[in-house]
Amino acid sequence: MSPLLEVRNLSVAYGAIEAVRDISFSVEEGQIVSLIGANGAGKTTTLRTISGLLRPTRGEVLFRGRPIHRQAAHEILASGIAHCPEGRRLFGRMTVEENLQLGAYVRNDTGIEADMQRVYELFPVLGERRQNKAGLFSGGEQQMLAIGRAMMSKPKLLMLDEPSMGLSPIMTQRIFDTIKELQADGTTILLVEQNALAALALSDRGYVIDLGSTTLEGPGLDLLADQRVRAAYLGEG
Known part of the structure; x- marks a missing residue:
């Protein structure tokens, strides 16, 4: 194999x-x-x-x-294949939820909402602040969001x-x-x-x-x- x-x-x-x-x-x-x-x-x-x-x-x-x-x-x-780059490369003027939605732009299946909830389970602070703009987050929180956004494409x-x-x-x-x-x-x-x-x-x-x-x-x-x-x-x- x-x-x-x-x-x-x-x-x-x-x-x-x-x-x-x-x-x-x-x-x-x-x-x-x-x-x-x-x-x-x-x-x-x-x-x-x-x-x-x-x-x-x-x-x-x-x-x-x-x-x-x-x-x-x-x-x-x-x-x-999803790539979470050095430097995070988030859209700072967009909310957490909007950044995550962008991560799923290649998908057209029905599991997007469930996968977003899984990101919020992995990173509770993102769920609590899902309507906050990404640019207001700390470095660690931004890294969580960058990983979550990459996961929204449901990569292998x-x-x-x-x-x-x-x-x-x-x-x-x-x-x-x-x-x-x-x-x-x-x-x-x-x-x-x-x-x-x-x-x-x-x-x-x-x-x-x-x-x-x-x-x-x-x-x-x-x-x-x-x-x-x-x-x-x-x-x-």
């Missing part, structure tokens, strides 16, 4: 600068998989390419066994780019607890995260990206115990 997502020998360039170089990895259905690495390693570029915002110069991306790397972003979203694969960036330790833990809940609900997660310790502890599998290439891979807890990873990303000598 093929992986849910398979990235094969992917390279991506910004003009003459190659940001991603021959990256390969896979995500099995039901897993949490993390990509870790220093700033500028190519992690965000990889997610943007999977979601159709960038075009690869070489390689391919397969979702459910079918190539998607030449599809438009809205087609990739409709196929079952949810890609999260730096979900803990700028958040307090308490809010960070809430976000990671929610990621585990989403996995328990049946959503597969591809996670890019600066907090290598938390990401690897959470993940079924991890990949280390350095200078645009995959350098290490393995089960999350195995990578967490690897001295090379601990020295590079956890500050241990």
Whole structure:
């Protein structure tokens, strides 16, 4: 059985600068998989390419066994991949409810209201303030809304780019607890995260990206115990 997502020998360039170089990895259905690495390693570029915002110069991306790397972003979203970007990218002048409704714009089924209620169950503060404008929320609350909006497309694969960036330790833990809940609900997660310790502890599998290439891979807890990873990303000598 093929992986849910398979990235094969992917390279991506910004003009003459190659940001991603021959990256390969896979995500099995039901897993949490993390990509870790220093700033500028190519992690965000990889997610943007999977979601159709960038075009690869070489390689391919397969979702459910079918190539998607030449599809438009809205087609990739409709196929079952949602991307929660770094920086959240909410519509600040729109309400919580309006942002969530926009997340479901590719859908025409009858389950939208039930899925919105599920978002409110995961993040009660959003339900309590559903008529408030998103721009008035704290960073942590905005991150909750960004994840909720992505979930409204009912994705098979949810890609999260730096979900803990700028958040307090308490809010960070809430976000990671929610990621585990989403996995328990049946959503597969591809996670890019600066907090290598938390990401690897959470993940079924991890990949280390350095200078645009995959350098290490393995089960999350195995990578967490690897001295090379601990020295590079956890500050241990």
